[in-house]
Amino acid sequence: xxxxxxxxxxxxxxxxxxxxxxxxxxxxxxxxxxxxxxxxxxxxxxxxxxxxxxxxxxxxxxxxxxxxxxxxxxxxxxxxxxxxxxxxxxxxxxxxxxxxxxxxxxxxxxxxxxxxxxxxxxxxxxxxxxxxxxxxxxxxxxxxxxxxxxxxxxxxxxxxxxxxxxxxxxxxxxxxxxxxxxxxxxxxxxxxxxxxxxxxxxxxxxxxxxxxxxxxxxxxxxxxxxxxxxxxxxxxxxxxxxxxxxxxxxxxxxxxxxxxxxxxxxxxxxxxxxxxxxxxxxxxxxxxxxxxxxxxxxxxxxxxxxxxxxxxxxxxxxxxxxxxxxxxxxxxxxxxxxxxxxxxxxxxxxxxxxxxxxxxxxxxxxxxxxxxxxxxxxxxxxxxxxxxxxxxxxxxxxxxxxxxxxxxxxxxxxxxxxxxxxxxxxxxxxxxxxxxxxxxxxxxxxxxxxxxxxxxxxxxxxxxxxxxxxxxxxxxxxxxxxxxxxxxxxxxxxxxxxxxxxxxxxxxxxxxxxxxxx
Amino acid sequence: xxxxxxxxxxxxxxxxxxxxxxxxxxxxxxxxxxxxxxxxxxxxxxxxxxxxxxxxxxxxxxxxxxxxxxxxxxxxxxxxxxxxxxxxxxxxxxxxxxxxxxxxxxxxxxxxxxxxxxxxxxxxxxxxxxxxxxxxxxxxxxxxxxxxxxxxxxxxxxxxxxxxxxxxxxxxxxxxxxxxxxxxxxxxxxxxxxxxxxxxxxxxxxxxxxxxxxxxxxxxxxxxxxxxxxxxxxxxxxxxxxxxxxxxxxxxxxxxxxxxxxxxxxxxxxxxxxxxxxxxxxxxxxxxxxxxxxxxxxxxxxxxxxxxxxxxxxxxxxxxxxxxxxxxxxxxxxxxxxxxxxxxxxxxxxxxxxxxxxxxxxxxxxxxxxxxxxxxxx
Numbered sequence: 001x002x003x004x005x006x007x008x009x010x011x012x013x014x015x016x017x018x019x020x021x022x023x024x025x026x027x028x029x030x031x032x033x034x035x036x037x038x039x040x041x042x043x044x045x046x047x048x049x050x051x052x053x054x055x056x057x058x059x060x061x062x063x064x065x066x067x068x069x070x071x072x073x074x075x076x077x078x079x080x081x082x083x084x085x086x087x088x089x090x091x092x093x094x095x096x097x098x099x100x101x102x103x104x105x106x107x108x109x110x111x112x113x114x115x116x117x118x119x120x121x122x123x124x125x126x127x128x129x130x131x132x133x134x135x136x137x138x139x140x141x142x143x144x145x146x147x148x149x150x151x152x153x154x155x156x157x158x159x160x161x162x163x164x165x166x167x168x169x170x171x172x173x174x175x176x177x178x179x180x181x182x183x184x185x186x187x188x189x190x191x192x193x194x195x196x197x198x199x200x201x202x203x204x205x206x207x208x209x210x211x212x213x214x215x216x217x218x219x220x221x222x223x224x225x226x227x228x229x230x231x232x233x234x235x236x237x238x239x240x241x242x243x244x245x246x247x248x249x250x251x252x253x254x255x256x257x258x259x260x261x262x263x264x265x266x267x268x269x270x271x272x273x274x275x276x277x278x279x280x281x282x283x284x285x286x287x288x289x290x291x292x293x294x295x296x297x298x299x300x301x302x303x304x305x306x307x308x309x310x311x312x313x314x315x316x317x318x319x320x321x322x323x324x325x326x327x328x329x330x331x332x333x334x335x336x337x338x339x340x341x342x343x344x345x346x347x348x349x350x351x352x353x354x355x356x357x358x359x360x361x362x363x364x365x366x367x368x369x370x371x372x373x374x375x376x377x378x379x380x381x382x383x384x385x386x387x388x389x390x391x392x393x394x395x396x397x398x399x400x401x402x403x404x405x406x407x408x409x410x411x412x413x414x415x416x417x418x419x420x421x422x423x424x425x426x427x428x429x430x431x432x433x434x435x436x437x438x439x440x441x442x443x444x445x446x447x448x449x450x451x452x453x454x455x456x457x458x459x460x461x462x463x464x465x466x467x468x469x470x471x472x473x474x475x476x477x478x479x480x481x482x483x484x485x486x487x488x489x490x491x492x493x494x495x496x497x498x499x500x501x502x503x504x505x506x507x508x509x510x511x512x513x514x515x516x517x518x
Numbered sequence: 519x520x521x522x523x524x525x526x527x528x529x530x531x532x533x534x535x536x537x538x539x540x541x542x543x544x545x546x547x548x549x550x551x552x553x554x555x556x557x558x559x560x561x562x563x564x565x566x567x568x569x570x571x572x573x574x575x576x577x578x579x580x581x582x583x584x585x586x587x588x589x590x591x592x593x594x595x596x597x598x599x600x601x602x603x604x605x606x607x608x609x610x611x612x613x614x615x616x617x618x619x620x621x622x623x624x625x626x627x628x629x630x631x632x633x634x635x636x637x638x639x640x641x642x643x644x645x646x647x648x649x650x651x652x653x654x655x656x657x658x659x660x661x662x663x664x665x666x667x668x669x670x671x672x673x674x675x676x677x678x679x680x681x682x683x684x685x686x687x688x689x690x691x692x693x694x695x696x697x698x699x700x701x702x703x704x705x706x707x708x709x710x711x712x713x714x715x716x717x718x719x720x721x722x723x724x725x726x727x728x729x730x731x732x733x734x735x736x737x738x739x740x741x742x743x744x745x746x747x748x749x750x751x752x753x754x755x756x757x758x759x760x761x762x763x764x765x766x767x768x769x770x771x772x773x774x775x776x777x778x779x780x781x782x783x784x785x786x787x788x789x790x791x792x793x794x795x796x797x798x799x800x801x802x803x804x805x806x807x808x809x810x811x812x813x814x815x816x817x818x819x820x821x822x823x824x825x826x827x828x829x830x831x832x833x834x835x836x837x838x839x840x841x842x843x844x845x846x847x848x849x850x851x852x853x854x855x856x857x858x859x860x861x862x863x864x865x866x867x868x869x870x871x872x873x874x875x876x877x878x879x880x881x882x883x884x885x886x887x888x889x890x891x892x893x894x895x896x
Contacts, residue, residue: 415643422592422638423658423709424630427623437648513693514647 004517012498023490027483028068052178056156079260079491087256089243097243100234103227106155106220107181111204119229122236133242140234147230151223158216165210169203262488267480272488275473282355283469287454290389294396302404307431325398329391333464336387353466355384388465392458400446407439440511448504452497539567540717540749542882546605547852548586551598560586562773563853565882572888573750575764583773584753588719591618592636593626632662635710639722641702645694651705652690655712662713677708681738700731711742721753736763757800761785766885769793772838775858778866778883789867790835791822827861832874835867847876
């Protein structure tokens with residue numbers, strides 16, 4: 001059994017990689033990326049050149065100007081607990097400090113000069129005399145950020161000028177919508193492997209002859225040299241280990257163990273891990289109430305329906321559950337809001353939005369009677385949960401109840417049930433000890449399908465009731481093309497799914513001695 | 519040759535006590551709801567008697583009502599769709615004679631597995647797959663005997679070794695799927711016998727097993743019957759099994775008893791054409807024949823029905839596919855056209871209630887015969 005579990009756990013790794021790879025490709029190859037979403041949401045007002053600079057800045061910041069396969073590898077490296085190369089460092093505030101990134105060379109530089117200038121070797125003592133390492137690192141980090149940004153805008157200006165010249169040569173296919181050179185960034189399937197394209201010789205001549213291109217190229221090279229010098233400095237500073245190293249080394253300088261890092265959300269500029277840590281408990285709270293309700297209602301009623309097959313209870317419960325199951329969730333949510341929650345159109349019995357009242361922070365946890373009735377945090381939260389939980393549960397009874405009923409009926413006529421009766425086992429023990437015990441397998445399967453859905457959260461319910469759970473997080477991320485959040489969500493849901501399947505297999509073996517994994 | 523039956527022996531006082539039978543089925547009728555159309559009469563006026571240490575073989579083809587009769591003794595007939603139309607099953611229980619059909623669920627549960635145990639045809643599916651065989655044997659013990667868990671465990675071990683399961687201490691923790699078919703049937707028997715029942719209903723216990731295992735299981739039943747002072751009702755359609763194991767044979771057809779006699783008498787002198795057909799259709803080792811006689815050939819032969827002693831007086835074997843005789847004096851009661859006639863002392867045949875037997879009263883056929891006894895006296 002243990003061997004089986006270990007083997008299954010190991011198989012999860014390639015499965016997870018395959019799954020996230022597919023999703024990564026899907027997101028990357030879908031038209032439009034988050035910078036487009038950004039320009040739609042306000043970037044549209046910008047002047048073309050500064051918009052290009054903004055986009056270039058974001059591309060650089062999130063590494064979007066690398067080939068997709070490189071981007072995926074980087075993402076995988078971040079979420080993997082097993083990491084390779086130089087270890088990250090962690091400041092005393094808990095922030096992760098990564099080794100400094102490379103500076104990308106200006107586009108088409110080989111057309112203009114034979115060799116890019118080399119900056120002098122870094123001299124930390126001269127840069128920040130007498131400072132302690134952490135401070136030196138911060139100063140050089142600030143400097144690197146500034147020089148890198150300067151270089152990015154200089155390079156963008158050069159690319160926009162070069163793009164103008166190529167357009168004049170009717171070579172629009174080398175120019176992106178934002179005016180920069182296309183091929184400097186990956187786009188579509190071409191971007192999958194190639195980042196530069198070959199230019200025809202007349203276009204090269206025109207580029208070399210244009211004075212604006214030459215001027216901006218010169219500025220870009222200067223900025224590049226500065227950025228490279230700054231980069232060398234911060235690399236030297238990082239090498240002095242200004243902060244304690246993160247994680248645990250496995251093979252020195254090669255492999256180490258670290259926390260999976262889901263990156264920074266593009267749309268909210270916050271670590272994805274923190275966003276999920278906020279949203280997950282909300283969804284778990286709703287489902288921790290909803291799922292037991294589903295099970296405690298559906299299984300006993302399914303059992304009773306099977307025991308009293310054909311009676312009014314069987315028919316009525318079946319009809320009611322199927323009727324509930326057929327009610328569209330959106331409609332049910334809106335009706336619940338309008339008739340039960342809204343004070344003007346309905347009864348106003350329940351809160352309209354959220355999981356807590358505005359003054360929830362000031363509440364005690366438990367209700368108090370001293371000096372008048374106060375509901376307290378617990379009851380307040382439960383009060384807010386009523387409608388969302390109701391909308392999450394009502395459709396779930398039918399399937400589980402019917403499954404239980406069918407499984408029970410299958411076993412009622414089994415020979416071993418007759419044997420048990422012939423032994424003199426009471427009706428109750430026949431149902432619980434013999435029939436129900438044998439009906440567990442389909443219920444385990446059901447449990448496994450429900451379990452990952454618990455974490456995914458119900459998008460509709462969370463949206464309608466403005467509950468900030470995993471469903472809300474996911475739908476926002478989809479709207480804003482927040483790749484990091486989407487990928488993190490997929491990875492987590494995928495992992496939970498796989499663990500749920502493994503759990504089901506283990507439970508099968510526990511429930512049915514005929515199943516063994518040897 | 520007499521055609522007059524002795525005074526009917528039935529009622530509560532007819533069972534139990536020295537020399538009296540342990541169970542007596544009297545005029546049992548069970549029918550099932552067909553959903554649409556008339557109810558199906560599975561058993562109609564069945565009568566039989568079982569004595570302690572006796573093996574009563576109930577023989578007949580599929581659907582003739584032999585299993586329903588046995589299931590009725592434990593009220594295991596699913597109701598609905600089943601229904602006990604009439605009749606009694608008198609049984610000599612610890613609290614005196616009782617009618618098994620009239621017992622409440624609670625009373626019935628204390629009989630099931632305790633006084634009367636049953637083993638079934640399908641050893642593959644008759645054990646619960648999710649419990650160890652030990653659990654299932656102990657369940658029966660704990661239900662009926664006031665013993666601790668430890669004692670029940672020891673009893674289960676004992677029961678398993680009694681039925682010849684090797685290494686019971688290890689096997690008690692095994693699950694049914696880890697046993698072969700024959701071993702599973704042994705487990706079923708161990709389970710049935712763990713509470714030392716006085717009557718064992720064995721519903722085709724060896725049918726699903728291959729021949730050598732079949733023989734082992736039947737030998738085991740004979741041995742246990744002798745050591746436990748137990749009566750066995752052996753339901754089978756295998757006449758070889760009957761000849762080997764039975765003391766008394768009850769041949770059933772279409773829900774009624776067509777012939778009832780000791781095993782020697784029945785095989786030596788079958789009187790009902792159906793029984794003759796059954797016996798004729800068995801291949802015999804020392805005879806070389808092109809083809810076997812079928813039952814149909816026998817029962818389709820009108821002359822066969824005139825061979826019954828008393829045929830000249832108008833006693834005709836009952837046969838559902840025949841038109842009733844002209845002188846039928848059917849009584850105004852269910853199965854009133856049929857009568858179990860003691861054609862010869864200790865040999866009953868189901869006949870039409872014609873003029874000749876119109877005023878005869880029948881009780882259950884009653885034979886205390888045991889092969890073992892006759893062998894020791896012989």
